[in-house]
Every structure is written in C-alpha cells, then in structure tokens.
Amino acid sequence: MLWYIGKRLIQGLITVWFIATATFFAMHNVPGDPLLNERATTPTIRANLEAKYGLDQPVTTQYFIYLKNIVRGDFGISFAQENREVNDIIREHFPVSAILGVLAVIIAAVGGILWGSLTALYRNRLPDYLIMFLVILGISVPSFVIAAISQLGIVTLNNLAGTTVLPVAGWGTIYHMLVPALVLGLSTMAYLTRLMRSSMLEIVNSDFVRTAKSKGVPPARIFARHQLRNAVLPVITVLGPSIAAITTGGFVVEIVFAIPGLGRFFVEAVQQLDYTVIMGTTVFYGTFLVFMVILVDVIYGFIDPRVRMS
Amino acid sequence: MTGIAAAEFARQASTEHAQTLSRPSLSYWQDARIRLQSNRRALVSLFIVISLLILTLLGPVLWSVNPAAQDLDQISVPPGRDRSALVVAEYTPWVIPAGTVAELQLADTATTQSVRLQWAGLPGAYGHRVYRNLYPVGPERAYGIPLGEFFDNSTLNFEDRLDLRPGTYYYSVVALAENGRPGTVAETLRVDVRRTTTVNEALAQGLVGSAADIALGDSLQVALHPLGTDYLGRDMLARLMEGARVSLFIGIIAPFIYVLMGVVYGAVSGFAGGKVDQVMMRFADFVVALPFLLFMILFKIAFGIGPGESGIFPMLIAMIVLLWPATARLVRGQILQIREQGYVEASKLLGAKSSYLIFRHMLPNTLGVVLVTLTFEIPRAIFTEAFLSFIGMGVAPPTPSWGSMSNEGIKTMLNTPHELIFPALLISITVLAFNLLGDGLRDALDARMRNTE
Secondary structure (H helix, E strand, O other): OHHHHHHHHHHHHHHHHHHHHHHHHHHHHOOOOOOOOOOOOOHHHHHHHHHHHOOOOOHHHHHHHHHHHHHOOOOOEOOOOOOOEHHHHHHHHHHHHHHHHHHHHHHHHHHHHHHHHHHHHOOOOHHHHHHHHHHHHHHHOOHHHHHHHHHHHHHHHHHHHOOOOOOOOOOOOHHHHHHHHHHHHHHHHHHHHHHHHHHHHHHHOOHHHHHHHHHOOOHHHHHHHHHHHHHHHHHHHOHHHHHHHHHHHHHHHHHHOOOOOHHHHHHHHHHHOOHHHHHHHHHHHHHHHHHHHHHHHHHHHHHOHHHHHO | OOOOOHHHOOOOOOOOOOOOOOOOOOOHHHHHHHHHHOOHHHHHHHHHHHHHHHHHHHHHHHOOOOOOOEOOOOOOOOOOOOOEEEEEOOOOOOOOOOOOOOOOEEOOOOEOOOEEEEOOOOOOOOOEEEEEEOOOOOOOOOOOEEEEEEOOOOOOEEEEOOOOOOEEEEEEEEEEOOOOOEEEEEEEEEEEEEOEEEHHHHHHOOOOOOHHHOOOOOEEEOOOOOOOEOOOOEEHHHHHHHHHHHHHHHHHHHHHHHHHHHHHHHHHHHHHOHHHHHHHHHHHHHHHHOOHHHHHHHHHHHHOOOOOOOOHHHHHHHHHHHHOHHHHHHHHHHHHHHHOOHHHHHHHHOOOOHHHHHHHHHHHHHHHHHHHHHHHHHHHHHHHHHHHHHOOOOOOOOOOOHHHHHHHHHHHOOOOOHHHHHHHHHHHHHHHHHHHHHHHHHHHHOOOOOOOO
8 A cells, every 4th residue: 555655646746747847848938028018128137137037047947946946845926916925825825725625525525425326216216307407407507607697696695685695706704605615516516426326326236235135134224335335436536536627617616706716816827927826826736636636546545445456 | 181071961951940030130330320319318419419510510601790890889789679770860969958947857869879868956956966877776876877977056968978778777867965975866867768870870881772762760770680799799699600610619629639649549559568558558647647727728828829819729739638548548448358359369360460450350349439438528628618718718809719708798797698698508508419419329339338227
C-alpha cells in the first residue's frame, strides 16, 4: 500500500511540474507585453522594470526562477490588482470555493447514492421513471441555465413569502450557500445517480444477494449490507473526476451567484490578462485537482484491495 | 495416403435431419439496426439530431437574414410581437402650446419618435422631476428612471425621446421640495407608445418599394424576426442558425478527430504490446491527469485571438490535444481482448499480415464501442464549448455560438427571457438527443454494456 501511495504521489508531482511548465510557456506565448500600458515609459524606466522582474533574462533562466518560486510557494504579485500578492488572493478566496465545493460534493454523493438506489429498488415503476427523467434533465441542461432558473425561483419564493427566505446572491451565511451548492452539485449528482442505478441493478442479480435471500436475511439488511456496500464502489472511483468537474463548474456558479470564490477571480484574471494571477491560480488549481484525484484513488485502494494489487 | 482408396468414400445421401437455419442469419450491424429501431427514444433522438444537422446546413439558405445585421428599431424584441408601424413625418421640434392643463396628460400622440407630456404645477412644488417606469408605480413609490428635472414652476412640459420602444410606460411627475429633494406629491400617467417609422426609414430598410407606395398615416409591417431580436437588434433565428454551425462544428468535428486519434493510438499500443504499450499508456495516463478545462483556458490565452478571428480553431485544437486518451484506453483494452480470440489466431496461422489483422479483424470489432463513445463525447464537447463561451473564453464576438448567446441572454433574463431561452433550449435539446441516442446505440451495439433492463 505504501508503495502504491508513493508511486501515485511521484506521478502527481510530475503532473504538477508539467502543469507549471505548460502554464509558464503558455503565458510566455501570450501576445502582448505586461509592461506595456497606457502610460508612456522611457527606455531607462523600462529597462529598470525589466531588470526588476527578471524579464531581461533568457527564457530558461526566467523559467528556473519561476520554478524556484513555485517550490517556495511564492506566486508573485498581481498585475491588475494593486498591492495584492497572488498568495493573498488564493488564501482569501480559496476557502470560499472550498466550502462551496465540499458542500456540492456532499450533496452530489449523498443525493446520487440515495436516488440511484431508490431508482434501482423501484425499477420500472413511477419513482424510477420520475427520477430518471430528472436525471436526464440534469445531464442535458447547462449549469448556467440551471443557476439562472434557480435564481429566478428564489426571487419568486421571496416575493411570495414577502421576506427574504433565501438570499439571491452573495456570500456569508449558510443560507447563501445552499442553492449554489445544490446547483453546483446537480449535474454530478445526476451522473452519480445513473452510475449507482446500473451498479445496483447489477448487484441485485449477483450470487451473494441470492444466497442471502435464500438464507432468509431481511430485505432491509440485504439492501444495506450486501447491495449498497458493493454498489457504492464504482461511485467512489468517479468521485475524483467529479471533484474536478465541481471545482471547474464552480467558475460559473460563482459568477452567477456573485460568490467571492477563487473561481470568479480566476475568470476575471483571465479576462484582464493578469499574468501572475492566472499562472498562480492555474498551478494551484492543477495541484489541488491532481492530488484530490490521488487522494480518492488511495482511499479507494483502502476500500477495495483489488485496485492496489493490479 | 494411408491406403484408403477413393472408391471407399461414398456420398452421403441427404437426410431430413440435417441442420437448417430457422431464420436468416443476422450480421452484427443488422442486429444492431433492429435493436435500435425498436428503441423509440433513440429513434426520436436520431430524428432530432438529423433535423439539427439540416437546420445547420440548410437553415441559412432558407432564412437568409444576415446574423450580424442590426435592426436598431427592433432591439430585444420578443417573438410574435405586433409588427405594425405607423408612418409619420420626420421629427420636428416641439412647439410648446400656450395655455395650461389640469393634470398630467399627453400633448401629442405617444410614438416611438417622442412622448410629449404636459402637466399642471403640483401643489406646494418648488419644481418637478419626471420619471419613466416600465411597471405601475406601487406603494413603495418606484418611479423608475429620472428623465428630467426643473427647479422652478415655469416649465410644465417635457419631451421624452430616450430610447423609446413600443409598449406601455408609466410616466410620473414628482414635486420637488425647496431643498431639491423629491416630495411625496406625485402624478402618474399610463402611456401606450406606438411604433412609428418615417418614409425615409421605410425606404432605407427596404420595407416598401418606392415612396409612392406609402403615405403618412399608413400602417406598415416592420421587418420580420420570427424568434425576436437580441440586445443589439440582431435577428435571433439567423444567429441561432449561425451559432448552430459553430456549436455543432466544434461539438461534432472535435470528438470525431480525437476519437479517431484515440482509436489509432489505442490500436497501435494494444497491438504492439510489451514495453511499447507500457510507455504509450503511461503517456496517456499522464494526459488524462491534466485538469482539462484549466488547460482549455490556458490554450485559449496562449494562442490568443487576433482581430477578426473567431477562436474556433484554437478551441478545436485544445480539445483534440487533451481528450484523446479516454478512447485510446478503451480501444487498447478491446484490442488486448480481441488479440487473444481464436479467429485472430487462426488468421495469423494462415499467414495474415499485421495490417490485415488490425484492419480486418481488430478495428471492425471495436467499431461498436467506438461509435458509442463518439456519441457520448459529442454532448460533452458541446457542453465544453458552451461553458467556455459562457465564461468569455470561447468564440470571440461577433461570432455567435449557443454558449456565448446564452451568456449575453442571461444578463437580461428578467426583461427579455427569449434571449436566454432559445440558445439554452437548443443546447439542452441537442445534448439530450445525443445522450439518448448514445444510450440507444450502447444498448444496440455493446452486449456487455447493455442495460440490465
């Protein structure tokens, strides 16, 4: 197991290194010049600035300086926001995204497992059809549309109630989080429901379930101990990619609901071509996602020994 | 050879016990077709997909309105609006009539050219402020946007020419207190604004053949926009069809190319086996580990979009570079299985070359799985395009795509919902159709992945 974890960690580090490198050269390839703005600079000032930021060095030297800074965890200073370090931006806004993401993952996983087993239990009956219809909707409607519609729903709800039952946008209390987290988790939940349903239906026909039935084990116990525990395994494998989907999906939800998360800042930075913020958040997000996938895989290895053997 | 004479062989008389086929034999694809035809959902989806393709290819021929042309008289017009316009003379400055009126009233017909208001001085007013609202003024006294302000009681009239659209407006005149703040005394008037056009405008837009065809006071029909217009007065139908070309181009061509790449890569890797296979799959694993959307965004930034470019190709290339490994893994797994099959062994023993083995035996047998993957990759690509366009990283304006149209529509969702609904609906229907078609194809083509229903 330790060897397995070690191998995955080394793989992850190589991936992160590649992400950092790709980010660096991608940003180098961007047309335009970070020191070029509307204020005219004399050649001397320009040369001084270039020297200050190391821009007069050859690209390879710049690349190694950049790598050294990343290893030290220093992502530099924002180009667009005055007096802000990229680290500060991440430190301030990532927790917001993380809370939202964790809530969404929980909603998606719990909802997916619950609805999935429900459809399998009521197979080809009304609840099954109803939930599967909603699942198809959840998979087919883009998240920004769902976000917009749910905002409209909140407005209508508040109007009917006459007070603010749920805030339409913003951040602060648990009430601000509920709807965005639900919207964020929805498509993943739909996907997990489908997965859970098919894996549940497969288990129903397996030998050990038949044996348990013939032994006279009560249905509830068969469901909880034999079916659910086995059917949940494939759901756990896709949880890693799901976290990635939810993290990037957060960009949209944070914009629509005006949530001050890192995703929104990333999108803004991209639009303003804020070099250091783009590089910093990309490397940060990349590292985060790579290691989340590894974490899920390792947990899966603990649960299902067959994985780490292969 | 071992001493059995040819004469010892006798021809066996045919018997009635010989094996017969009770039904004509079905090839794999015939079987799949029958299965697909009995799946109503998949058939409907297939129909939708085909009509979407027809819309994309034939639409611009049938509805040849320029998607970039702006109809400034009809901005953000929902579909099915009354299109009649009154022909009026060119605008002439208002000669304010002498005399006073009893209350807030119209001095002239309210048209999209101008709304002319007159009122009597409000009691206790040191001046007046004129507001305009789209909704009736409620108890919270939301008067709308302020249009004009007069700090004395000598001016008791106002002409509104600000961005008037056909429809209903609520004009309010609010009395100002001595310190210039609006007081509680107010008067509100409901005004129905009529669409107007002038002879020159009608000629310029090609609504009539010559000036002789219309006279002042006539009513004529302004340009038709079946699905309304967007916030710049561009025809929604034309833009949706143009956007369909962009969205479906990316959504179908990109998966086609990267699935093909995956097939080749996976086939080579699976067929070669051993060290080559290991190295190739390690590389594929590595590409899979890259966070896809982040890299899409990086790609977009790195390639940059010059003026006049739509940014479709950078997006296409980014998708192709990043998304091939899933298919490659799948095909490799299939090839590894097929390699061990008896018929491949037999073919090999008969002296078949590698290329023959790959193209005759292995690839055709993976085709079903590949086709299913392709159908599921298409909605994913459409979603990716929509997502990127939504966060402003997709195709550059003015090129429309369903994603960028939704992005524009969402800003005015409450007042003009049609600008969001149509593109969003098209994305949803397309993705839904491809998903259901993929389900149907999977059930028809892949015995192992068949739903346990």
